[in-house]
Amino acid sequence: MAEAKQDRRDRGRGGGPPEFPELLQRAEALVPVLRERAGKAEELRRLPDETIEDLHRSGLFRILQPRRVGGSELPFRSIVELGSVISRGDGSTGWVLANLAAHHWLLGMWPKQAQDEIWGESPDNLIGSALIFPRGRATPAPGGYRLTGRWPFSSGVDAASWSLIGAIVHDQEAGTNEPRIFVLPASDFTIIDTWHVIGLAGTGSKDVAVDDVFVPEYRSVAVREITGGPNPGSGVNSSVLYQLPAISLFAFCIAGVSLGIAQGAIEYFTQTTKTRTSYYTGRNLADFVTLQIHLGEAGAVVDAARSVMLGDCDEATRIVEEGNVPSLEQRARYRRDGAYAATLCTKAVDVLFQATGGGAIYARNPLQRAFRDVHAANAHYVLNWDINGAMYGRVALGLSPDATI
Known part of the structure; x- marks a missing residue:
């Protein structure tokens, strides 16, 4: 794995990744802060930069990230417990946290090469998503796929360095249509500001567009591969959480x-x-x-x-x-x-x-x-x-x- 950038998170009491009790305390401490910022988030139509930084520093973004890259790798239930605490302060912040933290969990099911590319660059890299599959079209190409489409509701995308994007793969030779998820760097998609809404206004859930971009095979998984049990990431992340x-x-x-x-x-x-x-x-x-x-x-x-x-x-x-x-x-x-x-x-x-x-x-x-x-x-x-x-x-x-x- 490439040498990672400096960790933006405060370490746990023992010097390693923070465990659930400490993360719960950090989340509770943010509740009054987020209540005060809720109006600002709505005005900005995205989370304030200081809120993103607070979520980084607290370690909350990385609650389901594998320990092998420095994540807390908590039990799955923790995303409900900790996400609900943050949402008591501000629903928009809770929504962005829940989505981006869940994407670290999902990436743990990807091939190791994709994980190392993203987390090797920085374990703090945030991963957005656009998973309305019919809005995207992909076709097989040598070594991967070519992807085109436009997707709404990409929550927290302004802060994301990567994004999980869903599309239907049309294989004319095989006569099949298969939903797959592709992970793309921010340089491969365009953010389109459409987020003028009355609810969860601070989530910045804007549209993203991709125009005939090549995605290598190792940065894609079929939806059927992550419905439970061993998956492409199991060789390096073998714990229950990632199955x-x-x-x-x-x-x-x-x-x-x-x-x-x-x-x-x-x-x-x-x-x-x-x-x-x-x-x-x-x-x-x-x-x-x-x-x-x-x-x-x-x-x-x-x-x-x-x-x-x-x-x-x-x-x-x-x-x-x-x-x-x-x-x-x-x-x-x-x-x-x-x-x-x-x-x-x-x-x-x-x-x-x-x-x-x-x-x-x-x-x-x-x-x-x-x-x-x-x-x-x-x-x-x-x-x-x-x-x-x-x-x-x-x-x-x-x-x-x-x-x-």
Whole structure:
């Protein structure tokens, strides 16, 4: 591996990569900072540079990166736990963190040559993504593929040195169409600023375009190769983390953001309701039974969502630890559960937004941002309940899923 650039991360207490307890402390310390910066992120329509630097220095970007290159290589559930903490401070920051941290995890499943090229240059290299496969077209070429397309929703791309880009490979000779993911340096794609939105506005999820670029074979994997079990990266990253079914479990990476947004909304509602009085009666709002019920409902559904997410993460990890791969039915359930958990979190925010009354619509009230952000998160393909509920239903009824999971 080429000599790496200086590590931008604060080391752990023992001098090595930070472990989960220390990363949790660092994440908690960032929550009030990110709350203060949330408005700035929306104005910039991307994360402020100081936020990107904080995420580097804390080590949070590298929680799922292999230890062989200096990453923390935490259990998969940690991306839900730590991503939700950051999202309590700001949903846009949590969204970018969840995506870019997950891409270190995915790269661990790539051929060693690709890993060494990217992490050898710098283990802090950030990797964006554009994974709406039908928006790209690739054709086989000697030694690799030629790739063309334009993709929306590339979250955090301004800070990324590389990007994972999905496309359908059309092989006319073989008569096949196969979804593959390609990893490209920033010099091979163009960023197009289309990000003028009302939710998760600080994520900078702009379009990217690629015009007939050659991608070598070692920088590509077929989607079917990362659905669980050994993969092209297993020779150097043999741990359970890198043999998990990436396509079905990715939903939990970003569902953790919805969880954190809802948890942050509950915190704010609880804190402010204790001291608020009714405009009309002068009574303390904390005495209103209806508000007590609404708060109880929001807390219950969020706790249920968290339990479902972490339970599935632990189950998948346990199955792979035992030398097996989650079945098609289990993988379909993970997609179902990720989407349903996000839907529950959205419901919790909706309950509190309505319970707050007219005060919730003021720009100074964090609940309006939580409302916008959690609905934007729920619009993602892997969190959309209709899509993923139907996918589970098809598999449960003995039909094939509509996509590779």
